[in-house]
Amino acid sequence: MTKCSLIRALMVAVGMITTAVVATPANALVEININKGNVEPLPIAITDFLQGDMGAQVSQVIAADLQRSGLFKPIDKNAFIEKISNPDSAPRFEDWKVINAQALVTGRVTQESDGRLRAEFRLWDTFAGTQMTGQQFYTQPENWRRVAHIIADAIYKQITGEEGYFDTRVVFVSESGTKQERKRQLAIMDQDGFNVRMLTNGSDLVLTPRFSPNRQEVTYMSFANQQPRVYLLQLETGQREVVGNFPGMTFSPRFSPDGQKVVMSLQQEGNANIYTMDLRSRTTTRLTSTAAIDTSPSYSPDGGRIVFESDRGGKQQIYVMNADGSGQTRISFGDGNYSTPVWSPRGDLIAFTKQSGGKFSIGVMKPDGSGERILTTGFHNEGPTWAPNGRVIMFFRQAAGAGGPQLYSIDLTGYNEQLIKTPTYASDPAWSPLLE
Numbered sequence: 001m002t003k004c005s006l007i008r009a010l011m012v013a014v015g016m017i018t019t020a021v022v023a024t025p026a027n028a029l030v031e032i033n034i035n036k037g038n039v040e041p042l043p044i045a046i047t048d049f050l051q052g053d054m055g056a057q058v059s060q061v062i063a064a065d066l067q068r069s070g071l072f073k074p075i076d077k078n079a080f081i082e083k084i085s086n087p088d089s090a091p092r093f094e095d096w097k098v099i100n101a102q103a104l105v106t107g108r109v110t111q112e113s114d115g116r117l118r119a120e121f122r123l124w125d126t127f128a129g130t131q132m133t134g135q136q137f138y139t140q141p142e143n144w145r146r147v148a149h150i151i152a153d154a155i156y157k158q159i160t161g162e163e164g165y166f167d168t169r170v171v172f173v174s175e176s177g178t179k180q181e182r183k184r185q186l187a188i189m190d191q192d193g194f195n196v197r198m199l200t201n202g203s204d205l206v207l208t209p210r211f212s213p214n215r216q217e218v219t220y221m222s223f224a225n226q227q228p229r230v231y232l233l234q235l236e237t238g239q240r241e242v243v244g245n246f247p248g249m250t251f252s253p254r255f256s257p258d259g260q261k262v263v264m265s266l267q268q269e270g271n272a273n274i275y276t277m278d279l280r281s282r283t284t285t286r287l288t289s290t291a292a293i294d295t296s297p298s299y300s301p302d303g304g305r306i307v308f309e310s311d312r313g314g315k316q317q318i319y320v321m322n323a324d325g326s327g328q329t330r331i332s333f334g335d336g337n338y339s340t341p342v343w344s345p346r347g348d349l350i351a352f353t354k355q356s357g358g359k360f361s362i363g364v365m366k367p368d369g370s371g372e373r374i375l376t377t378g379f380h381n382e383g384p385t386w387a388p389n390g391r392v393i394m395f396f397r398q399a400a401g402a403g404g405p406q407l408y409s410i411d412l413t414g415y416n417e418q419l420i421k422t423p424t425y426a427s428d429p430a431w432s433p434l435l436e
Helices: 052-068 093-098 141-160
Strands: 019-021 030-032 042-046 072-074 103-111 117-125 130-139 169-176 183-190 206-211 217-222 229-234 240-244 249-255 261-268 271-278 284-286 294-299 305-310 317-322 337-343 350-356 359-365 373-378 381-386 392-397 406-411 417-420 425-431
Touching (some): 117 141, 169 206, 206 249, 206 425, 229 249, 249 294, 261 294, 271 294, 317 337, 350 381, 373 381, 373 392, 392 425
Parallel strands (some): 042 072, 294 337
Antiparallel strands (some): 019 030, 103 117, 169 183, 169 425, 229 240, 271 284, 294 305, 305 317, 337 350
């Protein structure tokens, strides 16, 4: 796969930086400026894939994925001049430059003799007049949406130079019924809110689901038989097992980066401390020992450090320690209470919930506590989780007077907030790694 002439430099980050996408010729300069959250998305034309309704549906999912990222602006199809009749042939580039399409996507969807779908696409640099990439995929017809997400990831990566995040799933707590008789089930969906599937029947309270970083496996809390336990659930087989029986209450289980350990908070005699459990030997190691409540631990992506929240200083704040429990250091010093810290998959930021002034905010800070930025504020925002490329955060929000929580996503600029529609109320999202 060759680098397209559309891109000479692309550096995506947050804070006081500028991201530039430089094209040839010189008058085709496109800038994506994330300075102070001001983003100018890339105009891109995504044609209906041939043949029939399935092709149009695939292209619609691709366009929706790219638009939700905040980095792309799909052009209205009514503005198209050329009607693509053969996606294998070079388009009339002048027709696409007239409508300022910096990139063009064409493709087709056909059914093979064995019943499989073949989806193929081409990504064109309209100003250089060259093909940037072209790929094809085979799948069963019922998996057509996933193929669309894979294509969107390929386009995202080719243009930005970074991995996409569209071919992923999110596990969450589905909430239904009245507040007095709320039914909570473990559920899973595609990252855009489609293909929702229940994983538990709602007979037991479930909390804090978390994805394994390298397997289709989740850990979560359940109050089965009125006993709080941490469970492991294999998503493909439905097999469930108890991680361990611990005295007292167990909170916030989360996997280590290699998937071999679970770090969690165990409550005993009024306080809570952080422990790790080796999933192979089932041995536990205590990492903190205070008379406070230490909870919500999250590993750094290299596994060397753990971020967590603690009220040992009188109110909830964020602390960082080495993976063996040494070097415990407070990193949050702003007004209000800090909770639910989660380390970015890139290692450069920590997301958190902040309660201040009667409102809840979702924000990020660097691992040393510097550079704190609030991305969104509301009546009740909580539970951030990172997309696997570390550029987007999902969380849940309960609006004032609303019947229940809903899921939202927001990118690191803080200017691209999106509602993720689900058939029921939803909370406690956890993003999967890219599917294989």
